[in-house]
Amino acid sequence: MNTPNSQTFALRFYQTLPHACSYLDDQEATTLFLDPQQGVTAEVYDALTQVGFRRSGEHMYRPHCDTCDACKSVRVRVAEFKPSRQQLRTLKRNQDLSWQVLPTTYSDEHYQLYEKxxxxxxxxxxxxxxxxxxxxxxxxxxxxxxxxxEFRNSSGKLVAVAALDKLKDGLSAIYTFFDPEEKRRSLGVFAVLWQLEQAASLELPYVYLGYWIKTCRKMSYKQAYQPLEILEKQQWQLFSKD
Incomplete structure (x- = not known):
């Protein structure tokens, strides 16, 4: 496959059999995976992200459905992002939280929060x-x-964990889990805002938010982070809410 810098990688992929779509009722999905035997280097990861792939564990994947192209990769333009009033309130409510960046090693404390x-x-x-x-x-x-x-409150209690990847041109928000009892904090929103702030401090131009589907309510929150770019026909372009 060709990458944005015109280098060629000899990559092998495989396609799953059709299975129930996780986001759209009455739809079947197929997924394209990078052969896990090849491994994922930083260079390969960067190249695949540019053409709409995401990471889950050791796997790089992309929707590859015959009759549907509803899943669109989206990313936020960091330098132009301005938090809304509601997002500013979320930042203020979480001013007491401390954070620490850690390698992805197992922690029972993390798992207990994830399970909850x-x-x-x-x-x-x-x-x-x-x-x-x-x-x-x-x-x-x-x-x-x-x-x-890790995000902890002033008492040292773990309230949220965000998994993220550092790419050449941004941060990729993989997954966030948090204490469901801390509803007032809007910790999912806060984790995205934190990643946008971190990307800005690192002078990275984008935060990748994964896939967005126009008709899926679970994904509508991604429209709140503007300006948003969407991958259409292998070209990144400014997202329009219309």
């Missing part, structure tokens, strides 16, 4: 019930560019 979050917020989803094996395979990968960020 999945059981409370996603009991009807395909990630339920949570398990330690699932947690490890999904979020823990032995790569320098993969990190976990």
């Amino acid at each position: 979050y999945i059981n409370s917020r996603h009991a009807d989803g395909d990630m339920h019930p949570a398990s330690e094996e699932q947690f490890r395979s999904f979020l823990l990968v032995n790569k320098d560019w993969a990190k976990l960020v």
Whole structure:
């Protein structure tokens, strides 16, 4: 495949059989995966991100459906982002939180929070019930560019963990889990805002938010981070809400 800098990588991919779509009712999905035997270097990761791939554990994947192209990769333009009034309130409510960037190694404290979050917020989803094996395979990968960020309150209690990857041109928001009892904090929103602030401090131009589907309510929150770019026909272009 060709990358944005015209270098050629000899990469192998495989396609899954059709399976139920996780986001659209009555739709079947197929997924394209990078052959896991090849491994994911930083250079390959950067190149695949530019053409719409995401990471889950050790796997790089992209939707590859025959009759549907609803899943669109989106990223926020960091330098132009201005938090809304509601987002500013979220930042203010979480001023007391401290944070620490860590390698993606296993922590029982992290897993207990993850299990609590999945059981409370996603009991009807395909990630339920949570398990330690699932947690490890999904979020823990032995790569320098993969990190976990802890957020703790002033008493030292762990309230949220964000998994993110550092790319050449930005941060990729992989997943965030948090204490479901801390509803007032809007910790999912706060984690994205924190990553936007971090990307700005690192002078990285983008924060990648994964896939967006116009008709999926679970993904509508991504429109709140503007200006947003969307990948259409292998070209990044400014997203329009119209």
